[in-house]
Amino acid sequence: MKCVAELDEAEELTLHQLSINHRHRNTRTRAAGLLMLGRGISPQVIAEQLGVSGQSVYNWSHMWRDSGVCGLMGGHNGGRPFALSEAMLITAIDAAKAEAMTLRRIAQRVEEVHGVPFPCHLDTLSIALKRAGFSYKRGRYSLKK
Structure with missing residues (x-):
């Protein structure tokens, strides 16, 4: 042909x-x-x-x-699948909106709700939350005078 x-x-x-x-x-x-x-x-x-x-x-x-x-x-299937499922990400966003928490505490909340170990690193959670409009800084001790 x-x-x-x-x-x-x-x-x-x-x-x-x-x-x-x-x-x-x-x-x-x-x-x-x-x-x-x-x-x-x-x-x-x-x-x-x-x-x-x-x-x-x-x-x-x-x-x-x-x-x-x-x-x-069609046919572009490149890249690794997301580590966080959509449901886990929604849970993390809801937890972040509810109260001020550290990333570790948000990850623990996601584990409690879904009953499975947290599937990724905290940096991955931070990036996903930044895409949703949240920003986090590492907690530091204040200097006492």
Whole structure:
């Protein structure tokens, strides 16, 4: 089966913008590959220039034909799953809103509510709470004069 992509002007513009601005590198690569394919460059040359296998270019072509832009964007499953589940994070946020506590005490509250050991480091909890709008400083003793 011949590997070609016939693109109209709007599709070329969309792929060009995707190849520059999308947040995931693999989606940018796929869009650039399809642009090259639309310009008549052979799949082997595209694979060499983009540093992927030749089969990947064929797969991109088939996904473009079957699903369009959505086919290019799908398939990004990179990164490690979150250590804190959504329910644990909600419990931690509720505990932080209820009263002023240390991170260790918030982690203990999450353990009590969910009945499982706290699954991550306190720094991870701190980052998750910062994303939710909270900030914490290490408690220090005040100087007595």
